[in-house]
Amino acid sequence: MKRTTAAIMASMITGASLLRARRHASTGAVGVVGTRLQTWIPPAPRSALTRLVAAMWASPVTLAGLLAGAGSATRPRFVDGIVLFAPARGITGLLIRRRGFTAAGLGHVVIALEEPSASLLAHELAHVRQAERLGPFMAPAYLALLAVHGYRHHPMERAARLAAERHATRR
Numbered sequence: 001m002k003r004t005t006a007a008i009m010a011s012m013i014t015g016a017s018l019l020r021a022r023r024h025a026s027t028g029a030v031g032v033v034g035t036r037l038q039t040w041i042p043p044a045p046r047s048a049l050t051r052l053v054a055a056m057w058a059s060p061v062t063l064a065g066l067l068a069g070a071g072s073a074t075r076p077r078f079v080d081g082i083v084l085f086a087p088a089r090g091i092t093g094l095l096i097r098r099r100g101f102t103a104a105g106l107g108h109v110v111i112a113l114e115e116p117s118a119s120l121l122a123h124e125l126a127h128v129r130q131a132e133r134l135g136p137f138m139a140p141a142y143l144a145l146l147a148v149h150g151y152r153h154h155p156m157e158r159a160a161r162l163a164a165e166r167h168a169t170r171r
């Protein structure tokens, strides 16, 4: 437990320092990684074993999500292999609304202000898949890319938007 907290703290500190180096590396290695990431929608783990490994690997982020969910004044439920808190109220709901978002994904946890639409869920599930691959590196990677690209052009957000679009056209 202590180690998990330390990992989250380390992620936040790394993220914060990277945030300070804002718009420093829009070209070069970070730029190349960004271009690759904008279509990065990893497939869901198929077997029970890979699902378990993915859940464990993403667990530090999931834990942060559960803590945030605990402040959403909503009972959690299982949807599509994730823990969904919706409609989020309380301090967490307020924070999400204040930031102008409709939902937040943290590991295997999704917190949404309202009952998520199918396309919003597809968007958030793309982040779940990303978190399954990056595990404890999800937060520092996300924050580093946020510092460089901003939210709208964030490559992992582009990938999630693409996932939502694909979901919409599939129906």
Ligand SMILES: [Zn+2]
Residues within 6 Å of the ligand: 123, 127, 156, 157, 160
């Ligand atoms: Zn997103």
